[in-house]
Amino acid sequence: MNTFKILEIKQSVFADNNRQADALRTELKTEKTFLLNLMSSPGSGKTTTLTKTINALKDEMKIGVMEADIDSDVDAHTISKTGVKVIQLHTGGMCHLDADMTKQGLEGLGTKEIDLAILENVGNLVCPAEFDTGASKNAMILSIPEGDDKPLKYPLMFTIVDVLLINKIDVLQYFDFDLEACKERVLKLNPNVKIISISARTGEGINEFADWIRAEEKKWNES
């Protein structure tokens, strides 16, 4: 038995996504819901990172998670074990969510009582970067095995994120990954991004990420 709903997202009819995104942000501000959009390649550790982060935060804020996938509900099952509200969004082949699709998801999730809504976007470094979802903040995970050249190859994604988690730091020694060169490439594209090294597996860095969310959620509700 699923403990979560599955929602088939409809393609948006709005031509002006940026306007929809701004409208959604205004709505979320009124409702005092902080929406975090989490993006990455497939297999970089979004779901494991989320599980650990939710466990660090769930006693102090009401959390709801939207799991966006082309197909399957593997991640929604995993997240639902944390006890927070989860909805699985099926994008029907589309490789991103725009603001209207995110809004459909939020309506399915129900945000009235939610302090922190998290959108786990489709695993992809291209399309999700091109569409403002209306999120309060954008987070991205880059994992060590993917290589330190990713900022060179997917510059837009690294430009639009507010926080970058460099995951699987526990296996750094087994890969040819130059952490300093990678950070330099990212900061050249995006001087204001916060970079946190984490290991979702060992839990390293999760507290620092949880602190970042606490601070940003507070700012969101006060501004």
Next chain:
Amino acid sequence: MNTFKILEIKQSVFADNNRQADALRTELKTEKTFLLNLMSSPGSGKTTTLTKTINALKDEMKIGVMEADIDSDVDAHTISKTGVKVIQLHTGGMCHLDADMTKQGLEGLGTKEIDLAILENVGNLVCPAEFDTGASKNAMILSIPEGDDKPLKYPLMFTIVDVLLINKIDVLQYFDFDLEACKERVLKLNPNVKIISISARTGEGINEFADWIRAEEKKWNES
């Protein structure tokens, strides 16, 4: 100085991609050019795998490589060091190549003398699976750090490939990756796929992949 051309690909005007793909395959057959379309997530090791494979095959066949990227020419630089013909394709934000875009790339590369043309597709498990490029065969790389659940989450990609390379097998012991469970999931979607475990870094399995290409290229020219 670049030793390769950079081509800005134009968006296709053809509504019927499948027909364009079949027409391209017919053309390639006439020219005796075997076109391999290589797909994967970002950072799974496409370029390193290609470098090793090209070095194994370049003395026995004329090879040309198309490097498709949203931006940058990092991979074209790397491949050009093998001495084979390379062209960098810029997709202008698009996360896949269709048959017409592939044809533009092949024209830029020049296929008349080429036995083996390789398209390194955009790093993405979603869009490239949805568009037939006109390739003779489709190859995919899944790397160990991405996780054994990927066939469940990106089923279409695993369904359309002819050969699946499971890369970074040298770091298997550091990850929670169930190789047998993964293979079972893939074979359930695609019983005819050839699965080869490789390490592009150590060279393990590259000869088996080169053998597969040799055999398929031979069949392509004989059929």
